[in-house]
Amino acid sequence: MTLKLYLDFLSQPSRALYIFFKINKVPFELSQVALRKGEHLSEEFKTNLNRFQKVPFIHDGDFRLTESVAIIRYVSKVHNIDNNWYPKETKAQARVDEYLEWQHNNTRAFCALYFQRKWLFPLLTGRQTSPETMQKYEDNMLACLDQIENIWLADTPYLCGDRISVADIFAACEIEQPRVAGFDPIKGRPVLSAWMNRVRSEASPFYEEAHAVLNKLAEKGGKAKL
Amino acid sequence: MTLKLYLDFLSQPSRALYIFFKINKVPFELSQVALRKGEHLSEEFKTNLNRFQKVPFIHDGDFRLTESVAIIRYVSKVHNIDNNWYPKETKAQARVDEYLEWQHNNTRAFCALYFQRKWLFPLLTGRQTSPETMQKYEDNMLACLDQIENIWLADTPYLCGDRISVADIFAACEIEQPRVAGFDPIKGRPVLSAWMNRVRSEASPFYEEAHAVLNKLAEKGGKAKL
Numbered sequence: 001m002t003l004k005l006y007l008d009f010l011s012q013p014s015r016a017l018y019i020f021f022k023i024n025k026v027p028f029e030l031s032q033v034a035l036r037k038g039e040h041l042s043e044e045f046k047t048n049l050n051r052f053q054k055v056p057f058i059h060d061g062d063f064r065l066t067e068s069v070a071i072i073r074y075v076s077k078v079h080n081i082d083n084n085w086y087p088k089e090t091k092a093q094a095r096v097d098e099y100l101e102w103q104h105n106n107t108r109a110f111c112a113l114y115f116q117r118k119w120l121f122p123l124l125t126g127r128q129t130s131p132e133t134m135q136k137y138e139d140n141m142l143a144c145l146d147q148i149e150n151i152w153l154a155d156t157p158y159l160c161g162d163r164i165s166v167a168d169i170f171a172a173c174e175i176e177q178p179r180v181a182g183f184d185p186i187k188g189r190p191v192l193s194a195w196m197n198r199v200r201s202e203a204s205p206f207y208e209e210a211h212a213v214l215n216k217l218a219e220k221g222g223k224a225k226l
Numbered sequence: 227m228t229l230k231l232y233l234d235f236l237s238q239p240s241r242a243l244y245i246f247f248k249i250n251k252v253p254f255e256l257s258q259v260a261l262r263k264g265e266h267l268s269e270e271f272k273t274n275l276n277r278f279q280k281v282p283f284i285h286d287g288d289f290r291l292t293e294s295v296a297i298i299r300y301v302s303k304v305h306n307i308d309n310n311w312y313p314k315e316t317k318a319q320a321r322v323d324e325y326l327e328w329q330h331n332n333t334r335a336f337c338a339l340y341f342q343r344k345w346l347f348p349l350l351t352g353r354q355t356s357p358e359t360m361q362k363y364e365d366n367m368l369a370c371l372d373q374i375e376n377i378w379l380a381d382t383p384y385l386c387g388d389r390i391s392v393a394d395i396f397a398a399c400e401i402e403q404p405r406v407a408g409f410d411p412i413k414g415r416p417v418l419s420a421w422m423n424r425v426r427s428e429a430s431p432f433y434e435e436a437h438a439v440l441n442k443l444a445e446k447g448g449k450a451k452l
Binding site: 051052063065066067068069070073074077078090091093094097098100101102104105108109147151 | 277278289291292293294295296299300303304316317319320323324326327328330331334335373377
């Protein structure tokens with residue numbers, strides 16, 4: 001029975017999982033969930049698909065698993081994953097784990113909040129976030145991008161060492177997101193900019209595939225409609 | 227060379243690591259960092275101890291690691307950890323991983339934000355959070371505790387199955403925190419209440435040791451000083 005991956009390409013960890021699965025030739029059946037249509041909010045979805053009503057998640061036969069990072073680790077044990085994407089060696093794996101845990105209340109939270117408050121919520125509700133609140137969200141995101149530039153990428157070409165790993169995929173997918181809201185994440189950040197180019201190139205062509213919808217929205221510089 | 231664990235007992239994941247290490251007889255040297263005195267904010271701390279200026283973290287010889295969940299996984303590989311606390315079997319480990327990832331933007335974020343805004347920041351800055359903002363933080367925390375009560379503990383005595391795991395320790399340590407701000411997390415939640423008692427009892431006496439400072443503050447019902 002083929003593993004089923006449920007995702008929405010406008011969800012950052014959904015894109016990261018798609019790229020990780022494709023690069024590592026993990027066989028899967030793709031099932032798209034349109035969050036913008038509220039497909040995840042029904043009782044039927046909650047009962048039959050995912051009790052937490054979010055994406056991404058997997059069904060591997062009877063085994064249902066949510067949380068993208070937990071999925072990465074599970075898949076790395078049951079499929080053949082190239083060692084650089086999720087290392088088997090204890091310390092190298094711990095370095096990748098360190099970023100995957102750090103991201104939740106940094107890259108994941110701050111880039112997503114900026115995107116949601118600047119672009120998504122106004123579109124869905126017709127209400128703008130106040131400039132003072134928006135400034136706070138922007139400041140948090142900028143501080144986080146500075147940490148990527150100055151700490152994570154201080155000594156190595158990738159977040160967790162000399163070779164690309166799944167941490168780079170997760171980070172890049174988060175940093176792409178505020179582009180939809182008209183924000184340019186690489187402006188004034190030469191290190192982050194060069195790293196983004198390396199990640200896009202090494203994860204090609206799956207990176208572009210996963211970002212096709214996002215890139216179309218981003219082209220409109222924050223003025224796109226869902 | 228003994229592993230060094232740096233922590234502050236007023237930090238939730240610090241307490242969780244302390245309990246996990248003690249229960250599993252992981253040999254370690256304890257080094258306390260007083261966050262309330264800003265000991266983590268110096269350049270010297272950043273350079274010599276932890277580039278992210280947070281706790282908890284470990285130094286295992288030359289290997290420095292931050293992020294409590296990454297530390298759990300690392301320690302589980304280099305020390306002998308009882309299988310129920312962090313299972314070796316793939317699906318059982320994935321279930322525990324699922325909670326450890328889920329918590330970041332749920333239990334971890336919402337219980338901590340309530341504690342910070344209601345109790346810590348007013349104490350440090352002399353400024354109160356507005357009632358409307360406080361209500362939002364409280365609503366988020368209540369919704370999260372409802373998910374613990376109604377989803378995570380719906381069918382099993384522990385978060386990830388029939389036996390206690392490190393996920394229960396992490397969750398309980400987070401849920402203890404808003405007690406300092408005068409909030410009673412078990413009120414109206416019989417399932418969560420019974421589960422908290424089981425966790426406290428199974429992690430005894432280390433659970434009480436780790437919560438000694440917090441319990442003293444909580445006794446004053448939100449009126450304690452640091």
